[in-house]
Amino acid sequence: QLQLVESGGGLVQPGGSLRLSCAASGFTLDYYAIGWFRQAPGKEREGVSCISSSDGSTYYADSVKGRFTISRDNAKNTVYLQMNSLKPEDTAVYYCAALGAMCVMIDTAYDYWGQGTQVTVSS
Numbered sequence: 521q522l523q524l525v526e527s528g529g530g531l532v533q534p535g536g537s538l539r540l541s542c543a544a545s546g547f548t549l550d551y552y553a554i555g556w557f558r559q560a561p562g563k564e565r566e567g568v569s570c571i572s573s574s575d576g577s578t579y580y581a582d583s584v585k586g587r588f589t590i591s592r593d594n595a596k597n598t599v600y601l602q603m604n605s606l607k608p609e610d611t612a613v614y615y616c617a618a619l620g621a622m623c624v625m626i627d628t629a630y631d632y633w634g635q636g637t638q639v640t641v642s643s
Contacts, residue, residue, distance in 0.1 A: 522546040522632055526616050529637030532606055536641070540601040542616030542634060549573075549592065553623045554599040555630060556590065558612035558639075567625030568614070569601060579623050584610075606641045613638050 528540040542554060553572050559565040569590040570579045578590050589602040599616060614637050617630035 524616050524618060524632055524634035526614065526634040526637040529614060529639045531640045531642065533643050534607060534641055536606050537602070537604045538606065538639060540603065540614055540616075540637060540639075542599040542601075544597045544618070547618075547632075548594075549597050549599060549618065550594045552618040552620055552632075554590075554592065555617050555619065555623065555625065555627075556599075556601045557615045557617060557627050558610075559615070559636075560609075560612040563612075565615070565627050567627065570623035570625060571599060572623045574622075577623065579625065581625065603639070606639075608641045611639060611641050 523545045525543050532538055551573050555570040556568040557565050558568050568581050571590045571592055587605045592599045616634045618632040619630045
């Protein structure tokens with residue numbers, strides 16, 4: 521059974537950091553582009569970042585550029601999202617998703633999704 525599981529969310533103060541993990545089971549992440557998306561209450565889901573399968577190219581939404589870093593550890597079949605300098609507007613449920621093609625920041629293009637992990641940035 522193909523499955524993605526996110527972890528690492530939680531409550532953090534503004535300016536703090538979190539590292540989200542996206543672990544795959546039932547398939548090998550090496551061959552997939554992995555995207556991170558988020559959805560805040562009352563808002564549409566938006567693309568945050570993506571890492572390609574071929575050359576490890578990375579892509580970021582303007583709102584997180586310079587603060588978030590996506591990486592992959594193929595040996596652990598896991599993709600990470602390091603989030604620094606967190607802001608209250610980063611509060612959302614974060615999802616990882618797998619796409620058997622090049623990176624795109626369009627959620628409907630993705631084949632497999634995790635269940636999401638809540639990130640809350642508040643003092």
